[in-house]
Amino acid sequence: MNYAQLVAQIKQKKSFLCVGLDPDINKIPSHLLSSQDPLYEFSREIIDATAPYAVAYKPNSAFYEAQGWKGMLSFEKTVEYIRRNYPDIFIIADAKRGDIGNTSAMYARTFFQTMDCDAVTVAPYMGKDSVSPFLDFDGKWVILLALTSNAGAADFQFTESTDGSLLYEKVIKTSQEWASHENMMYVTGATKAEYFTRIRELAPRHFLLVPGVGAQGGSLEDVCRYGLTEDCGLLINSSRGIIYASHGEDYASVAKEEAHKIQSVMENILTTSHII
Amino acid sequence: MNYAQLVAQIKQKKSFLCVGLDPDINKIPSHLLSSQDPLYEFSREIIDATAPYAVAYKPNSAFYEAQGWKGMLSFEKTVEYIRRNYPDIFIIADAKRGDIGNTSAMYARTFFQTMDCDAVTVAPYMGKDSVSPFLDFDGKWVILLALTSNAGAADFQFTESTDGSLLYEKVIKTSQEWASHENMMYVTGATKAEYFTRIRELAPRHFLLVPGVGAQGGSLEDVCRYGLTEDCGLLINSSRGIIYASHGEDYASVAKEEAHKIQSVMENILTTSHII
Numbered sequence: 001m002n003y004a005q006l007v008a009q010i011k012q013k014k015s016f017l018c019v020g021l022d023p024d025i026n027k028i029p030s031h032l033l034s035s036q037d038p039l040y041e042f043s044r045e046i047i048d049a050t051a052p053y054a055v056a057y058k059p060n061s062a063f064y065e066a067q068g069w070k071g072m073l074s075f076e077k078t079v080e081y082i083r084r085n086y087p088d089i090f091i092i093a094d095a096k097r098g099d100i101g102n103t104s105a106m107y108a109r110t111f112f113q114t115m116d117c118d119a120v121t122v123a124p125y126m127g128k129d130s131v132s133p134f135l136d137f138d139g140k141w142v143i144l145l146a147l148t149s150n151a152g153a154a155d156f157q158f159t160e161s162t163d164g165s166l167l168y169e170k171v172i173k174t175s176q177e178w179a180s181h182e183n184m185m186y187v188t189g190a191t192k193a194e195y196f197t198r199i200r201e202l203a204p205r206h207f208l209l210v211p212g213v214g215a216q217g218g219s220l221e222d223v224c225r226y227g228l229t230e231d232c233g234l235l236i237n238s239s240r241g242i243i244y245a246s247h248g249e250d251y252a253s254v255a256k257e258e259a260h261k262i263q264s265v266m267e268n269i270l271t272t273s274h275i276i
Numbered sequence: 277m278n279y280a281q282l283v284a285q286i287k288q289k290k291s292f293l294c295v296g297l298d299p300d301i302n303k304i305p306s307h308l309l310s311s312q313d314p315l316y317e318f319s320r321e322i323i324d325a326t327a328p329y330a331v332a333y334k335p336n337s338a339f340y341e342a343q344g345w346k347g348m349l350s351f352e353k354t355v356e357y358i359r360r361n362y363p364d365i366f367i368i369a370d371a372k373r374g375d376i377g378n379t380s381a382m383y384a385r386t387f388f389q390t391m392d393c394d395a396v397t398v399a400p401y402m403g404k405d406s407v408s409p410f411l412d413f414d415g416k417w418v419i420l421l422a423l424t425s426n427a428g429a430a431d432f433q434f435t436e437s438t439d440g441s442l443l444y445e446k447v448i449k450t451s452q453e454w455a456s457h458e459n460m461m462y463v464t465g466a467t468k469a470e471y472f473t474r475i476r477e478l479a480p481r482h483f484l485l486v487p488g489v490g491a492q493g494g495s496l497e498d499v500c501r502y503g504l505t506e507d508c509g510l511l512i513n514s515s516r517g518i519i520y521a522s523h524g525e526d527y528a529s530v531a532k533e534e535a536h537k538i539q540s541v542m543e544n545i546l547t548t549s550h551i552i
Contacts, residue, residue: 024382062375062382068390069349076344096375098399099338100426100487106300106338114344123374123399125421127428145401150376152403155450159437167435167443174431211376 001090001118002139003182006207007231009055009088011276014267016232017259018056018092018209020239021046021078022063027244029251039064039074042251044081046243049256053263056090056235057082058209079115090235091117092143092209098123098130105133112137119143121187121209124171128178135179142184146171147199149189149212172202181205188227190236193219196226205229211237220262224269232275238262277366277394278415279458282483283507285331285364287552290543292508293535294332294368294485296515297322297354298339303520305527315340315350318527320357322519325532329539332366332511333358334485355391366511367393368419368485374399374406381409388413395419397463397485400447404454411455418460422447423475425465425488448478457481464503466512469495472502481505487513496538500545508551514538 010016023039032038047057064075082091097107097120104122111117112134119141122131134142147157147168157168165173172186181203188199190212199208208227213220213236220236227234238258246254270276286292299315308314323333340351358367373383373396380398387393388410395417398407410418423433423444433444441449448462457479464475466488475484484503489496489512496512503510514534522530546552 022379060375060379060382062373062379062386065348066382066385066390068352068386069345072341072348073345094375096399096402097338097372099336099370099372100424103298103336103338106336106342109342110338110344114342123372123401125399125401125432126372126424126426127431127433129426129428131428148376148402150402150405152405152407155403156401156443156446157403159435159443159446161435161437167432170432170435 005088006055006090009090010232013053013055014270014276015053015055015263016234016236016266016270017054017262018058018235018237019046019050019054019242019259020094020211020237021057021059022239022243024063025067027247029247029249031249037074037077039067039071040077043074043078045252046255047082047086049252050242050259051086051089053259054089056092058092058094058237058239060239061093061095076115079117083116090119092119092121093117094121096121096123096145098126100126101129101133104130108134108137112140119185121145124175131175132178135183140183142179143209144171144175144184144186146186147188147192147195149191153189169198169202172199176203181207185209185235187211190219190223193222193226196223200227205231205233207233207235209235209237213238213241220265221269224273228269228273228275230275232270236266282331282366285366286508289329289331290546290552291329291331291539292510292512292542292546293330293538294334294511294513295322295326295330295518295535296370296487296513297333297335298515298519300339301343303523305523305525307525313350313353315343315347316353319350319354321528322531323354323358323362325528326518326535327362327365329535330365332368334368334370334513334515336515337369337371352391355393359392366395368395368397369393370397372397372399372421374402376402377405377409380406384410384413388416395461397421400451407451408454411459416459418455419485420447420451420460420462422462423464423468423471425467429465445474445478448475452479457483461485461511463487466495466499469498469502472499476503481507481509483509483511485511485513489514489517496541497545500549504545504549504551506551508546512542
């Protein structure tokens, strides 16, 4: 999916919600455990319930892989299910990969050929040749970790270099030599809304994937105040706040309500910001 | 496997060779492609051929995952095969994982519970809470990326901070607050042998996992000159130089010869360094 298609979908659905799929076998409703493929069943029901309100899904590979090869199969089936039933929805493999070139090329093959994801989250530590193999696929995206939403972000991402920039700023600046806003996004944590002004100075047009709204404590309004572009430019992720809003048999309908609530707020923001 | 057991194995085998398992479906000998599980068959034959000379195997998850869930099954079977037949050999899941705490905990479950690997390679960018879930398992190790062997290492790892340290140095210093030399190692690229003196100042006792000897151009002797500790303290990885030394039906026997050659050099180094 290209940049224009993503923007068109946001305007059509009046939403920039990304639903994070983190299906933990120990947290999903117990009635699903007797099914043949609980992680897939859980994911599928969440998808069907929330698809009217979401422009992206972000299945988190860790939660599937924890079940070994069977979990990887659930992951693939989930991606295939979205692609088949909701072809306009952007699929992000949240995998945080990144390795030397020939190995990153293998990961790119996994997510872009073996599966048909639109984007992969990638860690920047190993530099350009660890990222560029993911950029060799037309219509596919890298979502590079810049400023993450966890406490540990402070350990290295705020390290000030002798040229005055912080490490996450250097990641954003340097990586723009590798790709444009049409095939790269950045992960920027919502618990750091005050940094969005700086991020927008560095990356005025790039989409930002913003985790941490909801369970991790970020504010949607704050992020939008500083982060919106004229094309929206934000994908706001919510995982636990939607998928685990209920642990009962009504989990899908409650997830739907939560997604709808967020979409309503987003519609209002898009309208008052004259994006739609 | 704990530190003492690893050191004992090195002394007994007179080797500190780690064989990297990077089974690329497009590179393995063609006669294997008709087998039911080519990646596993290739890995198994390489393991049986090289086990007398290796103290560690490092299956690279990317090369297995590229085949989707079937590749993940090949990966699991490979780990299980090593564990069952060579219980004293150290198994490194080369996966370069790292995410927020609850997600890293899932990856740790994958490699330490669903599988019985001894160690996982982890990327440091997201800081302490992305690494510490891997440290919650007795006898298991984190191998943290510090100074990698690829060209892109220069993009961020050498960034000088205002306190005078380079980013990879800060990673080594900071992470020692999280774990000791008994459950953490560092990835330090062999193409940067001149940096080993500095690394040993920062981490005098830690094991270093050294990729890049062979295909990536590093020198075994240089690395040992600056990197050896009294307990050896090095695991030198070779992947392509062993597993793809021949692309014919004799690939396993040629791999055995290559591993034996490296082990002989290592035995000599261990002897002249009075480690054995």
